[in-house]
Amino acid sequence: MALNHQPPSFNPASSPIQHVVTVGSSLTKVGTVPTEINCPRCHHHVMTEVNYINGAFVWILVVILAFFFFPLMCFPCCIDQCKDVEHYCPHCRSFIGLKKRM
Numbered sequence: 001m002a003l004n005h006q007p008p009s010f011n012p013a014s015s016p017i018q019h020v021v022t023v024g025s026s027l028t029k030v031g032t033v034p035t036e037i038n039c040p041r042c043h044h045h046v047m048t049e050v051n052y053i054n055g056a057f058v059w060i061l062v063v064i065l066a067f068f069f070f071p072l073m074c075f076p077c078c079i080d081q082c083k084d085v086e087h088y089c090p091h092c093r094s095f096i097g098l099k100k101r102m
């Protein structure tokens with residue numbers, strides 16, 4: 001019984017080509033304040049609208065304050081500088097990006 005040990009041949013013309021398609025909104029880098037940007041969806045040049053949401057940083061501060069200084073444990077939920085920031089297009093209302101504190 002003869003085994004045929006030929007190495008697999010590599011033919012660049014027949015190799016599958018992977019196309020990576022990225023959606024602009026997931027890669028848009030935004031800061032913590034409203035930002036001038038070209039909307040990836042409607043292509044208007046807009047100033048983003050921001051929405052502050054409680055992220056991981058807020059909850060970590062809440063837990064720390066609950067252990068060490070209980071009366072102020074809800075304080076981080078009231079401070080925008082502790083929160084994650086969502087950016088939206090004011091023209092088409094599409095989500096543009098998220099700035100996380102952590």
Ligand SMILES: [Zn+2]
Pocket residue numbers: 039040041042043044089090091092093094
């Ligand atoms: Zn838009």
